[in-house]
Amino acid sequence: MDWITNTFNNREIALFIWGFLASCGVLTIKSFRKSAFKLIKFLFSNKVFFIFLIVFIYAGIASYILRELNLWEASMIKDTVYWIFGVGLALMVNITEGLKDTSYFKKAIFDSLKIAGAIEFISNLYVFGFVFELIATPFILLIGLLMVVSETDTKNEKLLKFTYGVLVTYGSIVLVFSIVSIVKDFSSFVSLAILRNFLLPIILTIFYIPFLYLTGLMMKYEMVFTRLGFFNDDQEIFKYAKRKLILNFKFNLKKLIEWDSTIGSLRTERKEDIIELINRNRRKEWKNDDF
DSSP: HHHHHHHHHHHHHHHHHHHHHHHHHHHHHHHHHHHHHHHHHHHTTTTHHHHHHHHHHHHHHHHHHHTTTTTTGGGGGHHHHHHIIIIHHHHTTTTHTTTTTTHHHHHHHHHHHHHHHHHHHHHHHHOOOOHHHHHHHHHHHHHHHHHHTTTTTTGGGHHHHHHHHHHHHHHHHHHHHHHHHHHHHHHHTSSSHHHHHHHHHHHHHHHHHHHHHHHHHHHHHHHHHHHHHHHHOOOOHHHHHHHHHHHHHTTHHHHHHHHHHHHOOOOOHHHHHHHHHHHHHHHHHHHHOOO
């Protein structure tokens, strides 16, 4: 019990309790129970498991490197797990957007930093007593859910204003208590541990984007190679085509996407056909540059 109270604050414990109770309540309903089993089965499918594995491997490697630089310690496991489920998995699941438009990765940096900062900010705000947090948590979650639903229809404008006002009021109260707490004990607020916890999700996110980009690049190459293999039975031509494509596009995901979207059929019978397919894209670029 001491480990739980030392690791998690009252707000987090309240969230876990209500989350557990909600899960148990949902499982008592037969229709929801069937859906839950399907969801569990889906989560353990090969593709989803692979996504989880990639994100956890990255988080593990990043945590090890940060530990060697004295920027990570065992007490930060909780913050790392929050980042994995709050940012890491969300970005990896949406990586297909980056295979359509590479500007996704730039946008993902800013959006993820905001999410990471929000998670860290909320978790480090002033935490009330356990009883208050246990009562307030479901109420605030319900208000937040109502606000999200009301945003989908202009008819719910009054409800949107009400829920927004409630959340702003609650957030302002918590913020005031946080400021008072900081003023009373400023030395503990500016401690190295607080700084590490604040910087962790930001560092994990910044270095995750190149990792995400390389993952997207490999996925795109795999998609192109799958199409290429479907149209070509000759293994020698197939391997030659793969080498040429990698040597031509290298790490340029944007050009690979543009080439794949305009090239059409990948049927090739000779090595010269491969060169022609690649050069055809270059001629289009030259032609566009003339205007």
